[in-house]
Amino acid sequence: MVQIRKESVPPSPAPSAAPTSADVARLAGVSRATVSYVLNNTSAVRISEATRRRVHDAAEELGYVPHAAARSLRAGHSRMVLMPAPNVPMGPLYSQFINELQWALGRLDYTVVQYGSIGLRGDEAARAWAELRPVAVLVPGGGLGPQGVHVLKRSGARAVVTLGPERVDGAHALLMDHHRVGHSAGAHLLARGRRRVGVVVPREPGLEFFSRPRLEGVRHAARDTDATVAELPLAYTEEDAARLAARWRSLGLDAVFAYNDEYAMLLMRALQDEGIAVPDDTAVVGADDLTLGRLLRPRLSTVHIDLPSGRDLAELVDRVVRDPAGAPEAHEVFGARIVHRESS
Amino acid sequence: MVQIRKESVPPSPAPSAAPTSADVARLAGVSRATVSYVLNNTSAVRISEATRRRVHDAAEELGYVPHAAARSLRAGHSRMVLMPAPNVPMGPLYSQFINELQWALGRLDYTVVQYGSIGLRGDEAARAWAELRPVAVLVPGGGLGPQGVHVLKRSGARAVVTLGPERVDGAHALLMDHHRVGHSAGAHLLARGRRRVGVVVPREPGLEFFSRPRLEGVRHAARDTDATVAELPLAYTEEDAARLAARWRSLGLDAVFAYNDEYAMLLMRALQDEGIAVPDDTAVVGADDLTLGRLLRPRLSTVHIDLPSGRDLAELVDRVVRDPAGAPEAHEVFGARIVHRESS
The missing domain is CATH 3.40.50.2300 (Response regulator)
Incomplete structure (x- = not known):
């Protein structure tokens, strides 16, 4: 390991206070509600193209970024799909699966975050995940019990999906049996x-x-x-x-x-x-x-x-988020077959 | 890839509404403020051990989990350290570095999330990260420009640290020169x-x-x-x-x-x-x-x-979060030396 040594760099000016949606509204000459409708892509309200453009331009000029947490507090849930980050090197097979899954969930307008859970075990980890109020949680491996599923659902997770060898009460299961x-x-x-x-x-x-x-x-x-x-x-x-x-x-x-x-x-x-x-x-x-x-x-x-296809898994997540009251599904998604070469 | 096929599973009861801190306060017979002080470990207010225990027991019984987003809205920032998730398999060397970093940041009471940024480029990615209002952002590789740094800081990130070959204006730099x-x-x-x-x-x-x-x-x-x-x-x-x-x-x-x-x-x-x-x-x-x-x-x-030590990097992040007005630091953290064996 290399020690972190300090070199001097010229200081940069401290950033000014973060712009708010009120600043955007003022600059665009519209109401805060209009800013919210435009930036959250609400289709329920008719807003002219010219107004939409003014809002986007004002947001761009001010460097305004919506606050996902505030939005999720208003909406009652986020678009965040949370996965525990693996603690062990997962190799190219798993990397490809995760990339495909992220890509497919991104197309469905979800944001995937991998949560480092080093040192957390079982339901303790579930409580830490629940604090972020994800709309869906995908748990590869084991460790999540029925109590953890319950905590996540009580905290607003609409879809809890395990990827492991066994079903967990209350969760959807992609059965991956090693x-x-x-x-x-x-x-x-x-x-x-x-x-x-x-x-x-x-x-x-x-x-x-x-x-x-x-x-x-x-x-x-x-x-x-x-x-x-x-x-x-x-x-x-x-x-x-x-x-x-x-x-x-x-x-x-x-x-x-x-x-x-x-x-x-x-x-x-x-x-x-x-x-x-x-x-x-x-x-x-x-x-x-x-x-x-x-x-x-x-x-x-x-x-x-x-491994299961990332696209199929993304579609399962989306289906369950839209209809969280449906019965937990279980799918066999793991194939294994011998490839005979010279060593056996 | 394996198709996801459906098997029938008995339905589980739908979860009831999420418990709130008001529910915890009622069950524990204390005020909501007391619940907040106890569950956020506030040391500014003296609360008896018996009361703390009553609040924890009530939270446990109800399955109450604090809302990180609400807490960060109140506090003005989160304890979230955000890193883009790598899109390519990173191998055991990088996995070990990330594990050590997560462990060290966890000890300093930060939560590390890796953010899937597939399909996002440069400052577009920075805006997506900013929506989560992380208190610190660690960006390995390239792609983050001065405008992205600005967006992150305007959105409340106190520490923006790049791990790459060059300094980026406004960000702290761990120089890793391949x-x-x-x-x-x-x-x-x-x-x-x-x-x-x-x-x-x-x-x-x-x-x-x-x-x-x-x-x-x-x-x-x-x-x-x-x-x-x-x-x-x-x-x-x-x-x-x-x-x-x-x-x-x-x-x-x-x-x-x-x-x-x-x-x-x-x-x-x-x-x-x-x-x-x-x-x-x-x-x-x-x-x-x-x-x-x-x-x-x-x-x-x-x-x-x-690679740099995860513990040193965690300490840098914590120092910058506590003193965000300090001048950007640059550290050379990358060592490379030949190991001569038989193939050369």
Whole structure:
């Protein structure tokens, strides 16, 4: 980390008091109500094009910006869609999903804010989100309980949508079950004749929500077979991977589902450095279908994950905001399928 | 992408009207002012521990959450620190910086929101941010001009801090000059005796802000030498990398600075598949010092980047919020140094 050192810069004049809608009204020669109608794009009131232009010009000249909070206090709700910001690096798959979702919600005139919730847990986080009075809340991962949903709805959120493995009472649910990811990997390895399957569970905090159901999915695939499944804690460091590889032969495993492609790359390198042949001695499967898996030798087998379309999710949010009294909906939105390459 | 299909779920009762501070006051048997003092942690007024407890219990029982917007309207400003959400995947380095920053600002009682600004440009984005009346705005990358700074300050932002290569009039600046990254890579390759240096410039939109100054940094390092520098557009796909590798010999390059470690991995694989030896025929250098570079063979040389400490940045924000009339500060907060491994 670099220390922040001070350099001198010439001072700039302090800004004058913020312009108000009254200033805009005065300059445009119209009432404050007219300013409000024009700048909030109200279609209920007929206002001439010339007047609209005068108001916009005056607002521009003064640098007037409407106050979203004041507007939402008047309207009783905002156009804000709140999402907790992820605390862990989410990778290109999730970034693309979020971009598409923001774009689609923006077209429907919503504003998306991601809320940093580091150190907040469960219903404590819901109370912090509720203070911003979002009209909709999208919660990826777990942690939001029925009480949190209740707090959000009581505070005016019309749509509460969870993106996770289970329904939460009172909320709409996009069911994203990581169990399927592990099941795809496990079923593939068993079909390839492997019988002693290790499953990497990252030691890094914040990933349990994904890693536990993936492990359970492999266990489920191995149920009623003669195969065994072993849990392998692994930190994302060369050192920890080398330690695991050094005791690999004593573990007696012939396959590993390595949580995702990045952990698979880490472990495969350590196994190869240890003289363990992939896939002859041990088959390796990742997940996420990242480009990097195709760059490895042997090319990495992986589980391809289909996320929901951001546009469909935006439309669901808009539908629920318009009709908040409707029954909570649940949608299965998660696809997982094996991509067989050379490592398994 | 998976289609959102509907499953039926039993309806839940519609939430009743949101509780107000008047409801809390009634249940606790105190005035609304007392409720406000207690829930906003005002220290100016002495209130007994028993009364505080009664107010908290009543708020808990009713599920009452204070309205941040109403509070900020009363106070004239919020405790909200707004950052534009990045539109491109930022990788573990940036995630860690953001986490540390959020944690440090949270300890100082600020709330960090990341604002999706897809499709908004420059001062248009500044006006959208201003609507939320943040007390501080942190803008990584470029795009915010002096007019945008002015709009934000007129709307009540006490601290506007840019994290980028240049100062913007009226804003505090954390100078993060990616020129240095390219210069480190270029100087290293020249010191290793290379004379015909290619520089990867990603074709993906949104990365120009980082890639252009990195290219300029390499050019700067080669100035007044007999070395040449060639710009190499490259999309992050196997196909584009293979096309570039296929015409590599005709380019006559003996070194490449590949933008970052991920593009370096992509290009190094394509070069190796084409029979070009790394580093004997062509030296390869990445940037970011990711773990994956150490997993490649040959191990990847890279430029290690030092970001500012999130704690120092949080303290700067808090200092400026408390004393918004102070002269804009500029701090150099970006370190870059070569990590020499086997690929160069």
